[in-house]
Amino acid sequence: MQGNSYSDLKVYGKSMSEQWFVGFKFYCAKRNKTKRCHQVRLGVNYQATVRGRIIEGESVRKVVERCLKEGWNPFDCDVKSFIQSQQVPNLNEIVSREDPRNLPFNEAMQWAYNKKDNKKGTLNGLRSGLKYIKLAASSLGFDNISIQGITRFHVCEILDEMKTIRQAEYDISTNKRYIGKKFTPNQYNAFLDRASALFFEFENRGIIEFNPCHKIAKKDEIDFGIHKHASAQEVDIIKRELPQKHAELYNFLRFEYVLGMRPDEILDTKFSMVDYLNSTINISDALYNNRGELISKTTAYRQVPVPGYLLDWIKERAAGGDPDRYLFSYKLKPGYHRLSRCWISMLWLEHVIEGLGINVSLYSFKGKGGDAKRDAGIDLAAVSAGYGHNNTSMARNIYLTGEGERLRNQIIEKAPDL
Template sequence: MLKQGYTDPQLHRYSGDTDQEWYVDFYHTCIQRNKRKRVQVRLGINFFKTAKERDREARAVIKIIRDSLEAGWDPHDCKLDVWLQTHQPKIPEPIVTVQELKTPDGIPVPTPATLLPEALELAYKIRQKELKKKSCQNYETGLRYAIPAIKAAGMDKLPLEKVKRVHIRMVLEQIGKIRQAEYDKQGKGKIWTPNAFNRYKSYISAYFDALEEWEAVEFNPCDKIADKDPIDFGTHRHATDEELRILKQELPKLHPELYNLVRFEHVTGMRPNEILQYKYSMTDWLNSEIKLSYMEGKTRIYRVVPVPAFMLEWIKARKGMQPDNYYVFGKGLKSGPKSLTANSLSRRWSSYVKEKLGLNISLYSFKGLGGDAKRDAGVSYGGVQAGYGHALGSSSTKAYLRKEGERLRQEIKDSIVDL
């Protein structure tokens, strides 16, 4: 008769080789079955790209294994991730009732004892006032799928103070299953992509940022979850030299104002929606800058857009004697008192560029194309980053600059010295 017990979990790390699949294993003996088996556990160790990150995550996994075994997990019955879904710690009833704290907007302040689904909903309400309309819709979508995923994973009774990275990864994987089931039902052949995984992770991370700010959690569990390598679908690919030649030659004839807007985007790096909200009053003529307030930007931040001298002269000529409160690109994309909607701009682009010119390129791509042109002209990476309004060190700029890798390799070729 075998004796009940288990060996100490050990990490198999292949001398730090991250091309291998790392795992933790141990031997477990079940006296009911009179069997001894070897158990392997990964729990997302291999999501991380560096040995240091994997070692840190493995230590957390080993602790989870030990705690779960002590709490009654039998590896002969089920895998650890299944057991974790159905064996969450119970929340003790409060001994005394304390007055509920609220934000200045009257939203209840979440605490470490707040259950995960309720905490995310409160976090969204707290963050909602900071988001623009489009971003708000995206975060609503994130919440709409996160809550069912939490319940499907058996974590609806999990308090914030017990939430770990492994729980968030399980939620994200469950969201993927829910979304894929919807895609399959629609029968359009759509699949859950790494891009979608990263997008929903950003939503959940934003909720936890708000929770961290209000001290409901000590740290954001999303911070150490690595993004998956995204798939480039070419939606905003840069125009080729030939496509650019056709556009510069033909669009000024077909729709000169649309060409003016494309040129403006290329030079300033402003988003199309921001350009549509740009008024002459936002121009700092003395310092050659556009003061883009949070009301016009994608996010609720104030930023300054540098404008080169030739573009500033173009803006002055376009304004003439018109009032300061006129839109630079108003109705019909002409200067005037009424703005043009984003949908109207999209329809014009589809009609004149995609259909009449036969160019399958997006209007938004000219922001990145202009960024690459600035880099080619000698503007530093940080300079482009500042012009876009991205925080220093942010990875957001990289997505726009398609030639950056090629440019850096050439820089090495041109600068390296011999021994």
């Protein structure tokens, strides 16, 4: 006689607008009945992001699978009652088996990645770093070491092995992007930063006393000029030609230049986020987009100041329409579709880099606009705050390429004589 059985055990749910659950088909031999899609939630829907629900849903799926293997019959009771009946270890004991202190190194690093709640681009970088960390650790035989046994020595060895593995991939690649490519100090530093971000999860919880990445020296980076600022002549050509070729792309560029917002932040901006009374765009009013991803790089309260001339342009663009629309949607006009950053990059490549022959990135105009604000007399701290930075060092060192020249000119013009 056939016994109880289950199938199709998985997490159901895609967007924040619906209820998520772990579902499965269950056949009860005693009753000769099948439940087509039994649903278990166990707090999955308390998570505030899609990513959070995916992670929590997978944890619940493992709990449900364990209960089913231990004999739980959904026809007899719900899963909570079965857990509480002590017929299986309680939920806390099940979760404790995934305590990172009890996991081998590679699994512990995966656990740390799963704890991250960052922007999609940041998570992509972390995922790439995690991939090579695991490969390097396995190659060196470090993959089964406890996370508490990892020292700075192990991390340095892993970083060197990551470099070897990545260069070997370049050497055999047939992709035009990678043929002849060499692993750079910039990539080494990026891998170190990603490893440090993962180890932070252990340090923050007291699992390790110190982050082993903190005192590892970074390499001297190569400046490839990827985000070099456009010259005055190039800016003049863009201002003259781009409005004729693609007016909405020029509007997008102007928005980034004036406000210093990141392209993804602009694409996530809706008219409802504009505070016309206080002349600000309140990113904090919608920390997460419809896909459950962070709009800004942090969850800090942030208001982006909007000059009057640009606020008037936004009012005209809104034209009494639905405030739930994006400022830049299909064809870069107001609408309900959230564009991808990749699509904007393709437009920029077509109309500016190839169309006008000006090899500068769209993102470089964030810094270009910041330099223009400083030249107009706006304080460095104000420019930095507009970027959403906690201190001025990032704005000064990364975006404001003209800051050094401004400081030198101040000394030349204002230094007093003896």
